[in-house]
Structures are given as C-alpha cells and as structure tokens.
Amino acid sequence: MYGMVTLGLRDYTIERFGASVWTAAAKASGVEHADFVTTSSYPDSITTACLVAAVQASGVDAATFLEGFGAFWVLRTAEEKYPHVMRAAGGTVDQFFAALPRLHDHVRTLLPELAPPTFSVLKQGEGKFQVTYWSERDGLDPMVVGLLKGIAQRFGTTAQVTMVKLRSSTQDFSLFDVHLADAGKTLSS
Numbered sequence: 001m002y003g004m005v006t007l008g009l010r011d012y013t014i015e016r017f018g019a020s021v022w023t024a025a026a027k028a029s030g031v032e033h034a035d036f037v038t039t040s041s042y043p044d045s046i047t048t049a050c051l052v053a054a055v056q057a058s059g060v061d062a063a064t065f066l067e068g069f070g071a072f073w074v075l076r077t078a079e080e081k082y083p084h085v086m087r088a089a090g091g092t093v094d095q096f097f098a099a100l101p102r103l104h105d106h107v108r109t110l111l112p113e114l115a116p117p118t119f120s121v122l123k124q125g126e127g128k129f130q131v132t133y134w135s136e137r138d139g140l141d142p143m144v145v146g147l148l149k150g151i152a153q154r155f156g157t158t159a160q161v162t163m164v165k166l167r168s169s170t171q172d173f174s175l176f177d178v179h180l181a182d183a184g185k186t187l188s189s
C-alpha cells in the first residue's frame with residue numbers, strides 16, 4: 001500500500017494511544033528506521049505488519065482499533081493529503097456517498113499503483129444507503145464502518161452503520177447499511 005496508509009496509521013496511533021505505543025509498534029514490525037513517503041508504494045506485508053503491531057501495542061481489540069482508524073483516515077489523513085479529492089467527491093453528505101464508487105478512480109490518477117477496494121452504493125431512501133465492499137485484502141471490514149461514520153462526521157452529522165453481511169468463503173463482498181441522521185448536510189452547514 002502507499003506510504004500514506006502507514007503514515008496515517010502512525011499519526012492515528014500516536015494521537016489516540018500515545019507516541020510510546022507507536023514506537024513499540026514500529027520496533028515490533030521492524031520499521032523503526034523507515035522513512036515512509038506518502039506517494040511511494042510499499043508491499044502490503046509491510047503495512048499489515050505495522051497494523052498488526054499497532055493493534056497489539058494499543059491494547060484495544062482489532063475491530064475497535066480499525067474503526068477508529070477508518071474515521072481518522074477520512075477526517076484527518078485524506079483531508080490533509082488530498083483535500084481537493086475529498087472536496088470533488090461532493091458538497092453534501094448525500095452526494096459524497098453517491099460518489100464513493102468513483103472516488104478511488106480519482107485517487108488512481110495521482111497514485112497510479114493504487115490497488116483500491118471497490119464500493120457500490122445503493123440509495124434506499126432519504127439518508128439511507130446500502131454499501132457493498134469488495135477488497136483483495138482480508139480483515140478491514142471494521143475500518144469500513146469507521147470510514148462510513150467518518151464521512152458523516154465530516155459533514156457534521158452522524159451515521160448508524162450496520163454490518164449486514166461479512167465476506168466469507170462463499171461470498172466475496174461485505175454489505176453495510178448506513179442511516180444518516182441528517183442527509184442534507186453540506187460542508188459548511
């Protein structure tokens with residue numbers, strides 16, 4: 001994955017759990033001397049090792065850690081590194097959810113080696129969406145919950161997110177129901 005993921009993970013771990021937790025995680029995963037670059041791509045094994053070590057050092061369970069990281073990714077990492085991509089995705093929370101399936105296409109024009117997940121979004125009524133998630137990676141579903149909640153939070157509202165179906169050996173996607181408290185929220189309202 002691109003360096004921005006490990007850098008985002010580092011920032012999240014330090015802010016939420018403290019610098020000593022990240023130092024321990026970096027040491028355990030063997031990256032304490034690495035200088036990650038936002039726009040360089042690294043083997044997934046490196047990112048995963050950092051993630052596993054950070055979860056372990058944090059003392060919380062993986063799902064809690066990943067959900068928090070998902071929200072942090074939207075609110076801080078993506079916003080800091082690529083604010084124009086976030087803005088281009090829509091001025092209302094409703095538009096942003098509708099644009100989710102195409103968002104990483106935009107990112108890929110900037111980071112050509114991107115191996116992003118795939119999303120499809122079905123609007124099911126005012127402020128209600130069903131989100132389908134496909135990935136070549138395992139175990140990141142709780143991060144998706146946090147990402148979806150983070151999107152709502154970015155627009156000053158909240159989302160109830162329910163994991164309806166988890167990927168399994170017979171089904172290659174996960175399904176989430178999203179219910180926004182206020183679907184009409186714009187960035188400035």
Ligand code: HEM
Pocket residue numbers: 001002004005074078079082083085086100103104107111113114115116117134135136137140143144147148151
């Ligand atoms: C400016 C906005 C964004 C940027 C620049 C961005 C960039 C990235 C990058 C670099 C990766 C790692 C994949 C790789 O390096 O090959 C990634 C993964 C991912 N992104 Fe985004 N992203 C953005 C917004 C979002 C949003 C809003 C969501 C909300 C659902 C999202 C969901 C994910 C997920 C779930 C992954 C994990 C990889 C996987 O599931 O296979 N991203 N993104």
